[in-house]
Amino acid sequence: MSKILAIESSCDETAASVIENGKLLSNVVSTQIEVHRKYGGVMPEIASRLHAENISIVIKEAMETANCKFEDLNAVAVTRGPGLIGALHVGLQAAKTIAMLYKIPLIPVHHLAGHIYANEYVSELKFPLLAVVVSGGNTELVLMKNHLDFKVVAETRDDAIGECYDKVARVLGLPYPGGIPIDKLAKEGKHTYNLPTPLKGEKTLDLSYSGLKTNVINLVHNLEQKGEKVNVADMCKSFQDVAVSLVIDRTKKVVKQYDIKQVILAGGVSANSYLRSEMTNAMNEMNVDINIPPMWCCTDNASMIAKVAEKLYQLKIFAPLSIGADPNWSIEEWNKF
Numbered sequence: 644m645s646k647i648l649a650i651e652s653s654c655d656e657t658a659a660s661v662i663e664n665g666k667l668l669s670n671v672v673s674t675q676i677e678v679h680r681k682y683g684g685v686m687p688e689i690a691s692r693l694h695a696e697n698i699s700i701v702i703k704e705a706m707e708t709a710n711c712k713f714e715d716l717n718a719v720a721v722t723r724g725p726g727l728i729g730a731l732h733v734g735l736q737a738a739k740t741i742a743m744l745y746k747i748p749l750i751p752v753h754h755l756a757g758h759i760y761a762n763e764y765v766s767e768l769k770f771p772l773l774a775v776v777v778s779g780g781n782t783e784l785v786l787m788k789n790h791l792d793f794k795v796v797a798e799t800r801d802d803a804i805g806e807c808y809d810k811v812a813r814v815l816g817l818p819y820p821g822g823i824p825i826d827k828l829a830k831e832g833k834h835t836y837n838l839p840t841p842l843k844g845e846k847t848l849d850l851s852y853s854g855l856k857t858n859v860i861n862l863v864h865n866l867e868q869k870g871e872k873v874n875v876a877d878m879c880k881s882f883q884d885v886a887v888s889l890v891i892d893r894t895k896k897v898v899k900q901y902d903i904k905q906v907i908l909a910g911g912v913s914a915n916s917y918l919r920s921e922m923t924n925a926m927n928e929m930n931v932d933i934n935i936p937p938m939w940c941c942t943d944n945a946s947m948i949a950k951v952a953e954k955l956y957q958l959k960i961f962a963p964l965s966i967g968a969d970p971n972w973s974i975e976e977w978n979k980f
């Protein structure tokens with residue numbers, strides 16, 4: 644039996660959830676998107692300040708919605724990394740204070756493990772499993788032979804796919820976060836612009852998004868210099884086709900190589916409608932089970948942290964109050980702190 648408060652503050656969402664024996668009692672998310680939109684991306688200093696302003700309110704609301712008193716909690720869980728260091732520290736300090744005051748264990752949770760376990764809200768995980776983690780800060784294919792056993796088998800050499808979406812959107816004059824308008828406009832466009840496939844011809848499982856981003860930016864600037872109008876919907880479609888097909892290609896290769904039973908999507912870019920349908924088709928063709936998190940659980944939230952926290956609570960994986968945040972915490976080392 645356990646009642647756990649989970650806190651998430653790794654990027655631009657301040658979030659808190661209460662979970663009791665697998666049942667989510669509350670899920671409060673306060674997003675800073677409107678503020679960062681002005682800058683076309685997340686401003687780390689502003690993110691930290693807004694987390695500091697919002698965290699108590701978000702926690703209070705999560706506790707009240709769950710009809711839960713702090714005295715009733717068995718543990719408090721928090722995202723320890725990866726993410727923006729200043730942002731992570733706000734959630735961590737709040738969690739430590741609650742742990743200290745109410746003499747309950749502190750559970751440090753890996754942010755990407757959270758994104759992966761969000762899938763448990765809709766389906767049981769089946770091993771060996773491949774988690775396709777696609778977010779604003781990360782792009783990696785994670786092999787799981789069992790619960791909490793993570794091995795990164797492929798990852799981006801440079802930018803994350805979400806970062807690439809956001810920068811392409813910015814050069815096209817679309818609002819942050821760029822994935823959403825690109826996804827929408829690509830449906831109205833045609834693949835008319837020729838953008839090279841990253842790492843084409845290389846025998847590798849690596850992914851890469853910085854070259855694709857630069858190619859779009861250069862193409863847009865060249866067209867503008869020549870006085871030609873960029874067809875934004877066509878550019879979105881041309882870009883998205885290349886960006887998504889790279890993920891699909893690497894997923895298919897890893898699925899074959901490791902005899903994968905189930906593929907799951909994780910992270911903010913898993914909200915992308917084209918990726919969702921292309922991945923479903925590709926896995927259906929390969930006769931591999933595919934699981935996609937519900938839309939409410941794709942972008943950052945604390946219910947996904949709560950899911951992992953329940954498992955760690957059972958295993959008694961707790962952290963001392965002296966623990967610090969780790970902006971580059973590897974998922975393979977999720978239990979080292």
Ligand code: KG4
Pocket residue numbers: 654777778779780781804805806808809820821822823826910911912913914915916941942943
């Ligand atoms: O997982 P997330 O909320 O934050 C990180 O931990 O990074 O992911 C945010 C990223 C942003 O880059 C955003 O543009 C992208 O997810 N995103 C999308 C879509 N919705 C959000 N990318 C493509 N298509 C979407 N529909």
